[in-house]
Amino acid sequence: MIAIAITPEAYEAILRGTAEAPSPQGQDGLIRVWLDCKFVDRLGHTRGPGETYSEVILRLDKARP
Numbered sequence: 001m002i003a004i005a006i007t008p009e010a011y012e013a014i015l016r017g018t019a020e021a022p023s024p025q026g027q028d029g030l031i032r033v034w035l036d037c038k039f040v041d042r043l044g045h046t047r048g049p050g051e052t053y054s055e056v057i058l059r060l061d062k063a064r065p
Contacts, residue, residue: 002040005030010054013061 006014011023011031023031035043046056 001034002037003032003034004040004043004053005032006052006057007031007054010057013057016061 005026005028008025008029008031011033014033023033025031043053043056046060047053048056051059
């Protein structure tokens with residue numbers, strides 16, 4: 001498992017359709033989530049130059065039907 005920091009908007013996109021309560025934000029305004037290494041690897045391969053994990057998550061969420 002690897003922890004990554006994402007924006008609250010990206011966290012909401014991940015939770016869309018679930019009943020899970022939001023995680024508390026850190027002092028920097030980001031939320032730490034723990035993901036399996038294979039998912040972090042996939043996010044890394046999907047990232048464009050200079051793109052954050054949050055931007056990847058939001059882009060993928062927009063493409064979701």
